[in-house]
Amino acid sequence: MLDCYNRAIDYLxxxxxxxxxxxCIYCMPEGVVVRKAASEILSFEEILRVVKICTTIGxxxxxxSGGEPLIRKGCCKLLESLIRLPKIQEVSLTTNGLLVKQYIKELKEAGLKRxxxxxxxxxxxxFRYIAGCGELPDVLRGIDAAxxxxFFVKLNVVMMKGxxxxxxxxxxQFARKKKLIVRFIELMPVVDSRLLNRDFYLSCEVVKKRLKSLGSLKPIHAKSFGNGPAQYFExxxxxxxxxxxxxxxxxxxxxxxxxxxxxxGMLMPCLxxxxxxxxxxxxxxxxxxDVLALLNKAILAKPPEHDFVLSFPRQYLMSQIGG
Structure with missing residues (x-):
């Protein structure tokens, strides 16, 4: 389906x-989290129904994603069910890696590739400062297991000045050694935390300049790397x-x-x-x-562009929207 700005919406x-x-201090810092009751969360059956309706419009x-999707019981079964839907061409997972090694067999058996x-x-x-808890070696073991x-693995790195x-x-260098892709992500103002001001913001242009110490950056136009907004360079x-x-x-x-x-169960037109x-x-x-009608309304309500400014946090946590 096309939105009002002639963009084809094919990704949920x-x-x-x-x-x-x-x-994590930029996503779900201590003291900010308000847990939802189980009854407020969509069941996997409800999620599958939404996805099936979404496939009817392209x-x-x-x-x-989550939160951390792998902490929800049955995540791998949901992935398998999504992968088996006839009109779904690709299913991928975003995770913090802590539980990847534990669930790697189930993830592979589910048919997940990315x-x-x-x-x-x-x-x-x-890591303990940024993440608040957990251990880096567990994430590294998860990366190795994947x-x-x-698995086709991409690393997501949110950059923070200082x-x-x-x-x-x-x-x-780590990405080169492991033969995977690393993506540098600009800090986004989604939650009111001590990081959400210009002092901690680092633009990707600065990152590019520093990477040039390793070699010049050659643009790559490859859809095989993903369906999102990232620009890739060799x-x-x-x-x-x-x-x-x-x-x-x-x-x-x-x-x-x-x-x-x-x-x-809230459908968000934009992050x-x-x-x-x-x-x-x-x-x-x-x-x-009615679900289909709301889906159409949401797509037609997509703005021409986001209105993020660094000093204006939103009402939703990144963990609630799914990053």
């Missing part, structure tokens, strides 16, 4: 839980591919192809949306025609 991001086993790609793993530092002490089992910006080239003479998601410094909204479903469309009520009233 689904947050299956607002819970997480980390407390959605063919699914990203499952995985994004969030990791913002390669330093164990800094690679060893043939926090992890001294690890830019180290991440590129570091010449370094055998490494890096990506950049420049949400603030270089808006990519003109090519946006997605809508977002929260764990509580920056303050309000969404409640699908949960009509789902539970078995009014699928």
């Amino acid at each position: 991001r689904i947050s299956i839980t607002d819970r997480c086993n980390l407390r 959605v063919s790609k699914i990203k499952v 995985m994004n793993i969030s990791i913002d530092t390669l330093d164990a002490q800094k 690679i060893e089992n043939g 926090v992890n910006d001294n690890e830019i080239t180290e991440f590129a 570091i010449e003479n370094h055998s490494c591919v890096v990506g950049f998601i420049s949400s603030i410094s270089c808006k990519f909204c003109s090519s946006c192809n997605r809508i977002r479903l929260t764990s509580t 920056a949306s303050s309000d969404g469309f409640n699908l949960k009520d009509p789902l539970r009233q078995n009014k699928e025609e």
